[in-house]
Amino acid sequence: MPEGHLIHRHAAGQHADLAGRTVLAAGPQGRFDARPWDGRVLTEVEAVGKHLLYHFADAPTVHVHLGMRGIFLRYDDPGTSPRPGTRLRLATGEVAYDLIAPSRCEALTRGQVAALRDSLGPDPLRADAVPEQAVARLTAFGGPVGAAVLDQKVWSGIGNAWRAELLFLVGLHPDARGVCAETAGRLWDTAVRYLALGRDAGQVVSDPDAPCERWVYRREHCRSCGAPVLTWQLASRTAYCCPMEQPERP
Template identity: 70%
Template sequence: MPEGHLIHRHAREQHAALAGQPVQLSSPQGRFDPSPYADKSLTAVEAYGKHLLYHFIDAPVLHVHLGMRGLFLRFADPTVPPRRGTRLRLAGPEVAYDLIAPIRCEPLPPDAERALRASLGVDPLRDDADPVEAVRRLTAAAVPVGTALLDQRIWAGIGNAWRAELLFLAELTPDAVSVGDARARRLWQLAVEYLALGRDAGQVVSDPTAPDERWVYKRERCRRCGSPIRTWQLGGRTAYACPVDQPAVAER
């Protein structure tokens, strides 16, 4: 599933390419009704966690969630015909984006938009993110920190790859239950810093000196110390940790 850094990258790119002008919406697949958006100008493309929100003048907010298989195809020539399986095409004068296989592509009335926002936690890549609230939500979770990080009601936008790499950088084992304020603040600072690097690079970047490498995620051995990576199921996903660099910790 695309994690928050890629969703924010999509929002930034599409906002720059399409906002401020009429955007033509179509659904070659026929599973989305574009009529409420006919001849409407797009004012903003907003990312919140793993969700995209498209704001139009005099039209409902358009909500997109890519899920596990969803993706965007970009066409520099908007006259290129879309694939038949395209759920939604967003076409401006100079560029088009085709949305393939999302789990959500729907108009949101105001009450549904409010409910969506209320359901989401603090997003490390949003300008309105509250670090104090982020720490409060994480430390209040009575579950292992690795489970909490995948809960979008606590922090929005974190997926399994970022969970593994951020916890390695914070020297926290995913199954630690009590991490304390200091460690939670450190983990939040790492999320803010590294997700921004990932957004700009278009991939998970947990080591700026080797952006294509990972410390523990989907590795057999720790890239730092060479120890065999420990893997187990946690929060419905495979957890990865180095037993040397991510020992069990006491709250502090």
């Protein structure tokens, strides 16, 4: 599933191409009726955690969640025929975007958009995120920190790859509980910094000097010290941890 850095990257690119323009909207697959948005001005493409919101003038917001299989295809020639399975096409005279296999593509009222926002924790890539709120939500979580950072109600946009690498960067064991405010603040600041690098690069970047490398995620040995990486199931996902760099404390 695309994590928050890629969702924000999608939002930035599509906003630059589409926002402020009248768009042609279509649902080639037949599973989404795009007529309410066809010929309307798209005012903003916004990322909130792992969610995309398309705001239109005088029309409901379109909510997209890519899920595990969703992708976007971009065409410099808007006359290019959409591929089979295209749920939604948004096009101008210069560019077209096709959305394929999302888990969600739906219309939301203003109240439903507000409810979606309220259901999500602070997003490290949003300028309106409040660090104190992020710290409070993490320290109030009763379970392991590795479960907390995947819980979109605590922080939004973090997925399994970022969980592994961010916890490594601050030396936190995924099973650690009772994280103090200072440590939660360091973890949040690390997320803000590194997710921005990932958004700009289009990939998880946990080492600016070696942006294609990972410290522990999907590695057999820690890239820092060479210790065997430990793995186990935590919050329904595989946790990765270096026993030397991220010692488990009683």
